[in-house]
Amino acid sequence: MTDVGEAAVPGKKRKNPPNVNNFPHGPPNAKRARMNRMKDARTILTQASDKALNENGELDVSAFVKAREFEIKAMEASMGQSKNALSSRAFQQVPNDLRRRTASHNVKKVPRRLRSRAAKEMKEDNTPTGTSRRRKPTTHMRLRLETAKKLQKLHKRQIKRRAEAKEKSLGGENEPGKKGVAAPPIPRLKKNTLSRPEQPTTKFKKRQKHKCWLPTHIYHTKRAHMTEPKYPLWRFAVAISPTEKTYRKTHRASSLRGCVAWDVSYMSTIQLEGVEASLLGLLHAIGIEEEALSGKRMAKWRRGTRSWQGWVRERDGKQKWIANINVIWCIQEKGREKGSTATEDPIPTQSKKPRRQCFLRVHPSAFLQLWTELMKVAKIQRPPVMLEDLRFEIGSIEITGPGSTEALVAALQPFAKTGGHSTKDTCAEVWPSLGSISNPSCLPASAIIAFETSDPRLRYPPRKIQQITSESDSNEVLQTLAAWSPDTSELPPSIFDRTARHAASRALPSQKAINRRKGDAMPGEFPSLTPTDPRIPILLMASCSATTGSQGSWTLLLPWKCVLPVWYYLMHYPLSTGGNPRFGGLEDLRQIAFEQRAPWFPGDFPGTQAGWEWETAERAKRKADWDRRPKGKRVAWESLELGRGKRGELGVGWACDWEYLFNPTPVKVAMNASQATTTDSTTKDNESSRPAENAPDTPNPSITLPASLHHTPPPYSSAILADPTALPRDSQALTTVLITLLSRGSPTTCARIYCLPTHSPSLRAQWLGLADSMLHPAKKVPRRPNPNLDRKKILASLPRNESHHLRTQQTALSLLEASPSASRRIVADAGEILQPGHPHYPCVPDQHDLIGYVTTGNFDLGQGKASAIGCVAVAKVVRRDHHPHPPSIEGRVENVAVNVSASEEETDEATRKRMEELERKLGKKVVGRLCIVRDAGQSVGRLARWELV
Numbered sequence: 034m035t036d037v038g039e040a041a042v043p044g045k046k047r048k049n050p051p052n053v054n055n056f057p058h059g060p061p062n063a064k065r066a067r068m069n070r071m072k073d074a075r076t077i078l079t080q081a082s083d084k085a086l087n088e089n090g091e092l093d094v095s096a097f098v099k100a101r102e103f104e105i106k107a108m109e110a111s112m113g114q115s116k117n118a119l120s121s122r123a124f125q126q127v128p129n130d131l132r133r134r135t136a137s138h139n140v141k142k143v144p145r146r147l148r149s150r151a152a153k154e155m156k157e158d159n160t161p162t163g164t165s166r167r168r169k170p171t172t173h174m175r176l177r178l179e180t181a182k183k184l185q186k187l188h189k190r191q192i193k194r195r196a197e198a199k200e201k202s203l204g205g206e207n208e209p210g211k212k213g214v215a216a217p218p219i220p221r222l223k224k225n226t227l228s229r230p231e232q233p234t235t236k237f238k239k240r241q242k243h244k245c246w247l248p249t250h251i252y253h254t255k256r257a258h259m260t261e262p263k264y265p266l267w268r269f270a271v272a273i274s275p276t277e278k279t280y281r282k283t284h285r286a287s288s289l290r291g292c293v294a295w296d297v298s299y300m301s302t303i304q305l306e307g308v309e310a311s312l313l314g315l316l317h318a319i320g321i322e323e324e325a326l327s328g329k330r331m332a333k334w335r336r337g338t339r340s341w342q343g344w345v346r347e348r349d350g351k352q353k354w355i356a357n358i359n360v361i362w363c364i365q366e367k368g369r370e371k372g373s374t375a376t377e378d379p380i381p382t383q384s385k386k387p388r389r390q391c392f393l394r395v396h397p398s399a400f401l402q403l404w405t406e407l408m409k410v411a412k413i414q415r416p417p418v419m420l421e422d423l424r425f426e427i428g429s430i431e432i433t434g435p436g437s438t439e440a441l442v443a444a445l446q447p448f449a450k451t452g453g454h455s456t457k458d459t460c461a462e463v464w465p466s467l468g469s470i471s472n473p474s475c476l477p478a479s480a481i482i483a484f485e486t487s488d489p490r491l492r493y494p495p496r497k498i499q500q501i502t503s504e505s506d507s508n509e510v511l512q513t514l515a516a517w518s519p520d521t522s523e524l525p526p527s528i529f530d531r532t533a534r535h536a537a538s539r540a541l542p543s544q545k546a547i548n549r550r551k552g553d554a555m556p557g558e559f560p561s562l563t564p565t566d567p568r569i570p571i572l573l574m575a576s577c578s579a580t581t582g583s584q585g586s587w588t589l590l591l592p593w594k595c596v597l598p599v600w601y602y603l604m605h606y607p608l609s610t611g612g613n614p615r616f617g618g619l620e621d622l623r624q625i626a627f628e629q630r631a632p633w634f635p636g637d638f639p640g641t642q643a644g645w646e647w648e649t650a651e652r653a654k655r656k657a658d659w660d661r662r663p664k665g666k667r668v669a670w671e672s673l674e675l676g677r678g679k680r681g682e683l684g685v686g687w688a689c690d691w692e693y694l695f696n697p698t699p700v701k702v703a704m705n706a707s708q709a710t711t712t713d714s715t716t717k718d719n720e721s722s723r724p725a726e727n728a729p730d731t732p733n734p735s736i737t738l739p740a741s742l743h744h745t746p747p748p749y750s751s752a753i754l755a756d757p758t759a760l761p762r763d764s765q766a767l768t769t770v771l772i773t774l775l776s777r778g779s780p781t782t783c784a785r786i787y788c789l790p791t792h793s794p795s796l797r798a799q800w801l802g803l804a805d806s807m808l809h810p811a812k813k814v815p816r817r818p819n820p821n822l823d824r825k826k827i828l829a830s831l832p833r834n835e836s837h838h839l840r841t842q843q844t845a846l847s848l849l850e851a852s853p854s855a856s857r858r859i860v861a862d863a864g865e866i867l868q869p870g871h872p873h874y875p876c877v878p879d880q881h882d883l884i885g886y887v888t889t890g891n892f893d894l895g896q897g898k899a900s901a902i903g904c905v906a907v908a909k910v911v912r913r914d915h916h917p918h919p920p921s922i923e924g925r926v927e928n929v930a931v932n933v934s935a936s937e938e939e940t941d942e943a944t945r946k947r948m949e950e951l952e953r954k955l956g957k958k959v960v961g962r963l964c965i966v967r968d969a970g971q972s973v974g975r976l977a978r979w980e981l982v
Contacts, residue, residue: 073114076111077104077107077108077111078103078104078107079104079107085097085100122137122151122154123143123147123148123150123151123154124137124142124143124147124151126143126147127143127144127147129277129279137160138155138160138161138162139162140152140155140162219531219532219535220535222421222531223421223422224419224420224421225408225411225419225420226422227404227422228422228423228424228425228426229425230245230425231425233246240262243263243265243268244262244265244268244269244270245268245269245270245425246269246270247269247270247271247296247298247299247428247596248296248298248428248593248594248596248597248600249296249298249596249597249600250270252597252600252601252604252616253272253296253616256275256276256616257272257273257274257275257276257616257618258272258273258274258275258276258618259271259272259273260273266619267299267397267398268397269299269397271299271618271619272296272616272618272619273618273619273620274618274619274620274621275615275616275617275618275621280621280624280894281894282615283615283617283621283625284624284625284628284894284895286434286436286612286614286615287433287434287584287625288434288435288583288584288628288895289435290435290436290610290611290612291434291435291436291608291610291612291614291615292432292433292434292435292436292437292439292440292608292614292615293432293433293434293614293615293616293617293621293625294430294431294432294437294440294600294603294604294614294615294616294617295430295431295432295616295617295618295621295622296428296429296430296596296600296616297429297430297431297588298428298429298430298593298596299397300394300395300396300397300429301394301395301396301397301400301422301424302392302393302394302423302424302426302427302429302590303392303393303394303395303400303403303404303407303420303421303422303423304390304391304392304393304420304421304423304529305390305391305392305393305407305411305418305419305420306388306389306390306418306419306421307388307389307411307414307416307417307418307419308386308387308388308389308416309386309387309389310386311414311415311416311417311418312389312391312418313326313327314414315407315410315411315414315418316360318348318410319345319346319347319348319355319403319406319407319410320344320345320346320352320354321343321345321360325341325343333520334360334362334479335362336362336364336365336520337361337362337363337364337365337481337525337526338364338480338481338519338520338522339477339478339479339480339481339519339520340359340360340361340479340481340574340576341359341360341361341479342357342358342359342360342479342576343357343358343360344356344357344358344746345358345403345406347406348406348409348410349409351740351743353641353642353738353743353744354640354641354743354744354745354746355399355402355403355406355641355642355643356395356396356398356399356402356403356634356635356641356643357396357634358393358394358395358403359392359393359394359395359574360391360392360393361391361392361394361481361572361574362389362390362391363389363390363391363392363525363526363529364522364523364524364525364526365387365389365525366523366524366525390529392423392529392590393407394429396634396635396643397424398634398635398643398646398647399634399635399641399642399643400424402642402643404420404422407420408420425593426534426592426593427528427534427590427591427592427593428590428591428592428593428595428596429588429589429590429591429596430588430589430591430596430599430600430603431586431587431588431589431622432586432587432589432603432614433473433584433585433586433587433625434584434614435471435472435584435610436471436608436609436610436614437473437584437586437587437614438467438468438469438470438471438473438587439468439469439498439500439608439609440603440606440608440614441573441587441589441603442464442465442467442468442498443468443495443496443497443498443602443606444489444495444599444602444603444606445464445486445489445571445573445589445599446465446486446487446492447461447462447464447465447484447485447486448461448484448485448486448487448562448568459517459521459522460482460483460484460519460522461484461485463513463517464482464484466509466510466513467510467513468498468499468500469500469501469506469507469510470510470514472584472585473575473576473577473584473585473586473587474575474577474578474583474584474585475514476514476575476585477518477519477575478577479574479575479576480519480574480575481519481526481572481573481574481575482519482572482573482575483522483526483527483528483570483571483572483573484571485527485533485568485569485570485571486568486569486571487562487566487567487568487569488541488542488547488566488567488569488598489598489599489601489602490544490547490598490601490602491547491550491551491559491560491562491566492559492602493601493602493605494605495602495605495606495607496607497607497608497609500609526570526572527568527570528570528571528572528590528591528592530570533568533570534570534592535592536567536568537567537568537569537570537592537595538567538592538593538594538595540565540566540567540568541567541594541595541598542566542567547560567595569591569592569595569599570591570592571589571590571591572589572590572591573587573588573589573590574587574588574590575587576588578629578631579629579630579631579982580629580630580631583629583630583895584629604616623636623889624891627889627891627893627900627902628893628894628895628896629895630771630900630902630982631982632769632888632889632902632982633889633902635647636648636651636888636889637769637888637889637902637903637904638744638769638904639689639691639744639767639888639904640738640742640743640744640745640766640767640768640904641738641743641744642737642738644744645736645737645738645739645742646736648688648689648888649736651782652685652687652688652689655687655688655783656687656688658687659686659687668686668969668970670682670685670686670970673686673970673971673972674972675876675877675972676876676877676972677796677876679879679880682969682970683785683880683883686783686969686970687783687969688783689782689783689886689887689888689904690886691739691742691767691886692739694883694884694885694886694906695741695742695765695906697880697881739765741763741764741765742765742767743765743766743767744766744767744768744769745766745767745768745907746768747768747769747981747982750766750768750907750981751981753766753907753911754907754910754911757911757912760907760908760911762908764907764908765906765908766906766907766908767885767904767905767906767907768904768905768907768981769888769902769903769904769981769982770885770902770903770904770905770979770980770981770982771900771901771902771979771980771981771982772786772887772900772901772902772903772964772966772977772978772979773900773977773978773979773980774898774899774900774901774966774975774976774977775804775807775808775975775976775977775978776807776866776868776975776976777868777898777975778869778899778966778975779890779891779892779899780887780890780899780900780901780966780968780975780977781887781890781891781968781969782887782888782889782890783886783887783968783969784886784887784890784901784903784966784967784968784969785877785883785886785887785966785967785968785969786883786884786885786886786887786903786905786964786965786966786979787877787878787882787883787884787964787965787966787967787974788878788882788884788909788910788963788964788965789801789878789882789960789963789964789965790878790879790882791878791881791882792879792881792882793878793879794944794945794948795944796875796876796878797948798944798947798948798951799873799875800875800963800965800976801948801951801952801955801960802947802951803866803867803875803976804951804955804960804963804976805951805954805955806866806867807866807976808955808959810866869973869975870973874973875974876972876974877965877967877972877973877974878965878974883909884905884906884909884910884964885903885904885905885906885909886903886904887901887902887903887966888902888903888904889901889902889903890902890903901966901977902982903979905964905979959978962978962979962980963976963977963978964976964977964978964979965977
């Protein structure tokens with residue numbers, strides 16, 4: 034008899050849950066339930082042999098056959114049940130990235146090969162499969178449908194009226210006093226003025242009230258986690274991370290197989306135009322070195338065939354560094370003078386000096402600060418320099434990975450190759466032969482490739498390009514790379530021409546027109562190009578990673594409205610290694626930069642105005658997360674034990690407290706003040722992040738970088754470390770460093786960075802001894818004995834004629850001699866690496882040895898271990914390197930003072946000699962780069978090494 038709890042009632046949607054009373058040991062867990070299903074499925078019912086005998090005990094042939102028939106049917110049923118006992122449902126057979134919740138009740142959401150199986154499973158499970166169009170509408174839904182029909186009729190009337198008006202205007206061309214419909218004019222050039230985004234359509238106007246959408250916004254909203262609608266990032270709706278919960282696929286695509294692309298159209302582009310001398314003077318005023326502007330080493334960059342990346346700073350005041358920017362010069366065409374705009378074609382005269390153009394690309398968080406400085410400097414140049422804001426005219430795509438070049442070569446075919454006019458540009462000729470390159474870093478450093486491409490939608494769906502199949506093909510590609518140089522290009526990139534950009538955007542046909550042309554083409558062929566097809570100007574920049582052997586990346590610049598067609602082609606291109614290119618979010622971009630050991634702007638540069646605003650926003654988020662936790666499940670910062678009588682976290686636990694680093698104050702006061710400051714600044718930031726509609730871009734005055742805090746780029750930091758006299762005594766300069774742990778552990782954001790102890794020689798000697806054991810490990814470290822191996826050795830050494838109980842007794846006595854405590858003593862006395870938790874593991878240094886904080890800490894999948902990127906105070910590092918043993922503690926605070934007895938502070942001569950011996954053994958350079966990293970809220974420090982990045 035079938036249990037009622039397991040039967041499917043026709044009137045119910047699902048089966049009833051199993052009756053708990055049927056299980057004497059309680060309800061089964063998942064594993065026990067699977068085992069029970071498998072056991073029941075493999076159980077074959079049989080019939081007793083007594084049924085085949087009659088009353089006289091004789092064999093009844095008919096009954097015997099029926100019994101065997103029952104057993105055969107039971108065996109067939111058991112085979113079918115065991116086959117499907119542990120199998121999953123049809124909608125669970127697709128990969129994780131293709132699963133949808135609607136697939137569990139709609140067969141059309143699963144692949145066709147699984148639809149029949151899914152329909153059968155839903156029928157057996159009483160799953161409702163009705164569609165919305167067959168369902169009877171409710172009263173509210175009926176009213177909405179009627180309103181929609183009325184709006185559709187009204188829309189059709191408006192379209193009909195517009196068509197009639199257009200026919201009248203076209204038909205009256207020959208009549209006097211009437212003209213045909215002309216193309217809309219190109220917007221007027223706005224010099225030295227901030228631009229505004231194009232007015233969105235009526236359908237999406239309310240959604241872009243306080244922000245701007247990127248060209249691929251609709252694509253990302255269906256596949257990624259976006260910024261909150263009311264709190265955009267840098268006035269843009271940016272994708273934070275894909276909806277997939279795993280990052281490993283993105284890591285493999287960016288380094289091993291495939292590629293990852295980002296829509297980075299939020300990056301700001303500024304165009305400078307003027308006389309070359311004025312442009313060089315402007316660039317020199319914002320911090321670019323004289324050697325780059327006039328030396329022979331950077332002549333290729335000034336000519337326009339290479340790009341330059343570096344830091345710029347303010348012109349006046351304390352000359353704080355602003356951001357890391359890219360500068361791209363436009364090639365000056367020989368024999369022709371480039372006018373100020375594309376619409377004007379001035380007659381070249383000998384009295385006029387040639388005008389040149391260049392692009393400055395900067396992160397949007399530092400755009401307003403850089404724009405203000407450029408406006409100041411441009412006005413004092415003679416002749417003045419014209420500035421143009423191209424933030425909403427030029428979009429960009431960044432792509433990295435072994436398959437990045439292949440995907441770009443397939444998507445961007447030069448117009449000359451596909452039927453356009455022939456050109457003398459070598460970049461357009463060489464570009465199709467670069468599809469087999471697996472790393473953009475093998476190209477010339479900072480190479481620029483610019484040409485015009487056709488609309489990729491005419492070549493959709495994408496087809497694989499030809500790859501290397503033989504050794505001769507590989508040699509041909511190597512010969513091409515050796516013979517070709519991007520410096521031979523003579524034509525200026527069309528993307529600098531304002532008319533070419535607007536013409537490409539306006540000439541883009543609708544998808545309906547493209548589908549019509551593809552339908553008229555021959556089967557298996559793409560439509561041929563026509564003179565009216567858009568010529569999309571593009572510019573490609575190849576960049577190499579700072580780490581040797583890492584993947585380089587491509588940055589594609591093209592008109593804003595042309596980003597979406599290229600993006601769809603890239604996302605659907607079938608790579609030769611399998612799969613399609615993946616897209617990434619802001620978190621993926623930061624993680625990949627972290628794995629390539631490169632800092633990410635602005636998060637890893639708190640010494641800049643943009644980095645300070647980012648840190649303030651992140652500080653508020655961490656504070657809110659800490660407040661949401663119950664009191665028993667959040668870190669108690671005030672009761673944290675740091676060893677040697679020290680109690681309480683240094684500064685604010687949920688923040689990189691740079692104020693505390695340079696001005697130590699009592700912990701309670703610092704935390705309360707930070708709470709008030711963070712709350713006030715967050716409230717003002719939220720209010721200021723909701724600007725009025727069509728309000729001009731203005732800097733946020735509520736978050737201001739402290740006056741004395743500033744960032745120092747790596748070249749200047751290296752010079753200061755070599756010559757400490759160049760640094761003022763009261764300087765609060767920060768520099769970014771890469772931290773590599775010497776042992777296990779995973780540092781997190783806001784972790785504290787200490788130098789080696791400077792006020793306690795005994796503690797310093799302990800950390801130096803630990804560093805010596807890590808950097809120079811022993812050849813063979815004693816390990817805990819294996820009882821099984823020892824027992825076999827002991828049994829083999831005993832005579833075989835002994836009785837069994839004597840052999841067992843001697844083996845037990847021998848094993849008891851090597852107790853676990855003895856083995857631990859052997860390991861402790863051998864001088865190997867001590868692990869946290871050991872009684873002799875050294876405690877963290879004092880608060881005056883704090884030199885910085887970790888801004889990004891995570892596990893590096895490429896290295897197979899954890900690492901971190903942080904910022905340290907240059908003044909503290911320099912003083913520790915040249916004065917490792919200060920005589921006294923300055924600036925000690927009562928609440929965090931070290932309570933150490935005088936006997937502990939008086940170090941004997943043996944300890945000092947041991948410390949000096951270890952310093953000589955490790956070397957001054959190694960000791961100066963050692964640091965101790967401690968996570969916020971924890972008391973264990975881990976030894977690490979830092980280096981400038």
